[in-house]
Amino acid sequence: MKEKMKVLTLGWEFPPIINGGLGVASYGLSKAFSKYVDISLILPKGDSNFIVNNIETIGLNNIDIENLKISTTISSYTFISDVDFIDANLLPYQTKDIAILSENYTASSSTLIKERLKKDLSIFDTDDLYDGALGERVQSFAKIATILACQKDFDIIHAHDWMTFMAGMEIKAKTGKPLVLHVHSLEVDRNGPESKGWVYQVEKSAMEYADLIVPVSNYTAGAIKTFYGIAENKIVAIHNGIEQVQAYRSESSLPEKIVLFLGRITGQKGPEYFFETASKVIEFMPNVRFVMAGSGNMMKGIIENSAYKHLGNKFHFTGFLSQERVRYLLSIADVYVMPSVSEPFGLSALEAAQFGVPCVISKQSGAAEVLPSALKADFWDVDKMAGNIISILKYKGLRDQLVKDAYHDLSKISWENTAKELYSVFEERFGTN
Amino acid sequence: MNICFYFQVHQPFRLLDYNFFQIGKDHFYENDALNRQILQKIASNCYLKTNALLLELIKKYPSFNFSFSLSGMVLEQFALYQPEVLHSFQQLAKTGQVEFLGETYYHSLASIYSKDEFEFQVKLHEKAIEKYFSQKPTTFRNTELIFDNVIAKIAEELGYNTILTESVDRILKNRSPHQAYAASNTSHIKVLLRDYHLSDDISFRFSDKSWQDYPITVKKYVAKLKKLNPEAETVNLFMDYENFGEHQPESSGIFAFLKNLVSECIDNQGYTFKSPQQISEMLKPKDEYSVEDYISWADTERDLSAWLSNSMQYEALHKIYALRTDVLKTENEDLIKVWSRLQTSDHYYYMCTKYWADGDVHKYFSPYNSPYDAYIFFMNILSDFELLVKKALKGK
Numbered sequence: 001m002k003e004k005m006k007v008l009t010l011g012w013e014f015p016p017i018i019n020g021g022l023g024v025a026s027y028g029l030s031k032a033f034s035k036y037v038d039i040s041l042i043l044p045k046g047d048s049n050f051i052v053n054n055i056e057t058i059g060l061n062n063i064d065i066e067n068l069k070i071s072t073t074i075s076s077y078t079f080i081s082d083v084d085f086i087d088a089n090l091l092p093y094q095t096k097d098i099a100i101l102s103e104n105y106t107a108s109s110s111t112l113i114k115e116r117l118k119k120d121l122s123i124f125d126t127d128d129l130y131d132g133a134l135g136e137r138v139q140s141f142a143k144i145a146t147i148l149a150c151q152k153d154f155d156i157i158h159a160h161d162w163m164t165f166m167a168g169m170e171i172k173a174k175t176g177k178p179l180v181l182h183v184h185s186l187e188v189d190r191n192g193p194e195s196k197g198w199v200y201q202v203e204k205s206a207m208e209y210a211d212l213i214v215p216v217s218n219y220t221a222g223a224i225k226t227f228y229g230i231a232e233n234k235i236v237a238i239h240n241g242i243e244q245v246q247a248y249r250s251e252s253s254l255p256e257k258i259v260l261f262l263g264r265i266t267g268q269k270g271p272e273y274f275f276e277t278a279s280k281v282i283e284f285m286p287n288v289r290f291v292m293a294g295s296g297n298m299m300k301g302i303i304e305n306s307a308y309k310h311l312g313n314k315f316h317f318t319g320f321l322s323q324e325r326v327r328y329l330l331s332i333a334d335v336y337v338m339p340s341v342s343e344p345f346g347l348s349a350l351e352a353a354q355f356g357v358p359c360v361i362s363k364q365s366g367a368a369e370v371l372p373s374a375l376k377a378d379f380w381d382v383d384k385m386a387g388n389i390i391s392i393l394k395y396k397g398l399r400d401q402l403v404k405d406a407y408h409d410l411s412k413i414s415w416e417n418t419a420k421e422l423y424s425v426f427e428e429r430f431g432t433n
Numbered sequence: 434m435n436i437c438f439y440f441q442v443h444q445p446f447r448l449l450d451y452n453f454f455q456i457g458k459d460h461f462y463e464n465d466a467l468n469r470q471i472l473q474k475i476a477s478n479c480y481l482k483t484n485a486l487l488l489e490l491i492k493k494y495p496s497f498n499f500s501f502s503l504s505g506m507v508l509e510q511f512a513l514y515q516p517e518v519l520h521s522f523q524q525l526a527k528t529g530q531v532e533f534l535g536e537t538y539y540h541s542l543a544s545i546y547s548k549d550e551f552e553f554q555v556k557l558h559e560k561a562i563e564k565y566f567s568q569k570p571t572t573f574r575n576t577e578l579i580f581d582n583v584i585a586k587i588a589e590e591l592g593y594n595t596i597l598t599e600s601v602d603r604i605l606k607n608r609s610p611h612q613a614y615a616a617s618n619t620s621h622i623k624v625l626l627r628d629y630h631l632s633d634d635i636s637f638r639f640s641d642k643s644w645q646d647y648p649i650t651v652k653k654y655v656a657k658l659k660k661l662n663p664e665a666e667t668v669n670l671f672m673d674y675e676n677f678g679e680h681q682p683e684s685s686g687i688f689a690f691l692k693n694l695v696s697e698c699i700d701n702q703g704y705t706f707k708s709p710q711q712i713s714e715m716l717k718p719k720d721e722y723s724v725e726d727y728i729s730w731a732d733t734e735r736d737l738s739a740w741l742s743n744s745m746q747y748e749a750l751h752k753i754y755a756l757r758t759d760v761l762k763t764e765n766e767d768l769i770k771v772w773s774r775l776q777t778s779d780h781y782y783y784m785c786t787k788y789w790a791d792g793d794v795h796k797y798f799s800p801y802n803s804p805y806d807a808y809i810f811f812m813n814i815l816s817d818f819e820l821l822v823k824k825a826l827k828g829k
Contacts, residue, residue: 372803373805375803375805375809383452384452386453386454387452387809387813388809390453391809391812395748395808397745397749398745398805398808398809400744401743401745401808402805404743405786
């Protein structure tokens, strides 16, 4: 029997730590992918209560330093000390810490190394992997993951998003194994095409050094070509899947129709376009309420705007919600709107579709590629967005058809399909036969 | 053996991307610029060239007969955008070798929704054909060859003696499409059936490189004709006229194929080309073609599903025909005309969401990005139109 491919996966978010799409996708994909390959998963923080069958999970918070064999080959790092950081606005941390970080673990004394390791590891002792010390954490992760990787037997390195890319590069430099970058989101999505800071540099150098890049949509593949100058033959887009849920509909206590926005209230998600669209719809259909579920740096401005326009009674902010509350909102919503300025995938649109909510989404999204039944407009085309929302609320024939067709679209989407596709690409590019 | 050509000539008045915020403000619905552009493009790729070729063949072969059906919509577009195209059809009519068929003036689905409306549109179309081509149609073809026993009966009442429709396997049940049938439910209507294999070889498959017979040559095609049962009386080749030079570009060799096929059949094979009326007069029906549920020539299902298979199409069609009484009550000719044009079947075809291979055909013809857009724009227009009708009725 042919031996299974061994994949060393570098993850950042993983249940129970889920901040956004990355954690959901890393989990869904790894679980399905473990049927095809043997996975060792290195995470900054692992939870011993959360075990996925067939996946060896190593959380840096759980490693036994005293018994860790430190190979003498770890004498210097190729990438970590090289990186010309810091983007002070993005990651405000103090320079004196960085001096320590930039040092290499030299093999002079194993005790000293272990002391250093403990120090590096302590920064993973946090509930928020994205707080101020993100840059340090990314580098410590790279160092320690490299030590761990050198003691393992694997065929391919599979790194999820920029936080793990430096580790991926370092491991490839040490082991010579092929590096695959799985791109769930890019700096240019999060902060606009002008972002050329430290994170962008990490992404770009990793892409150049990688053997294969797997973005979650053709839309993101396009961004990798355009904004990072990567050759097309190195990129294979594979769409995300989605977990099946027990969807339900609930009786709303409000007489008005409900239009829902779900996600971080940040520039990337286009909340101001949602607000403009809403103002336009309310002008023509007063019996509609707009709900923004989520939080973010643009929330305050939008609240002020809605008060200024006297729409406070039509415009509601829930703040960040638990999954349970999110699902309840989906179960009473009449339209889901995702006006993202740049959305690599947009899992929440698929979740809305699962709950039988017709979707109005921006063309600048990966979800647009897998949901032919979603109504689409450019994120800035407020008239078209508003027209689409009104049409769904007004024309029953359209609403019914969209819901029906969305179930058809969803029937083609699963993590199983994603894993299968990823495996065939791995086989084709790195297989032994 | 006889070969019977019928070419369908039709262009819809496509609608504007009419958004919700225009309702109550903008009352012109058609995309005039786009319609003009498309008509002129097809005129130069297809209509003028193919008409010239057919005229040449008619002059060369006095026995070469065939038929056209021109919708009222395409006739109006010729007059509006490029009258010389209409003249070239009239030239063909003058030769006496071309039959012009009857259909619904608005290329509509009225036969399914309203008998009165259907009869009105068929008569209106007759008048147009008489006006432009000095012929009174005696052969009928309904929109997209939609047919059932009831439609056959109405056509008979309207004075027709022949109807063209699709040869549908589930109705033919191994009988031959190469003979005339009697329409059940009528006393003298003869039915001629499209040979969809041989018709689609010239239309759908002509440029299909994955097709085993590609490239189809006159020699290969004639070999197929020869292989037919010796008792075959007529091979009915029914297709969209736009196939010649538009769907199949000139570079595909479609014009040479048509020309050489006619020459080869007449010069060397002894086949004759007859119009549907000539075939009908000549052949005695041997059997009945009885159709309880609607059939058509569209998609692989050959039923109504291209226009009437999802809730958007049902709602849009239901609403447009529900307006009939009110629209006629206004006695406003402009409103009646706008409403009638909104009945053109293409508007509903664009709303089709069927996913399989045929979906591609719908996409090819649609001016919209998606069937949902097609529906949204149509319904916005209908909303505005309803306001106009209400206003007109109030003023009465």
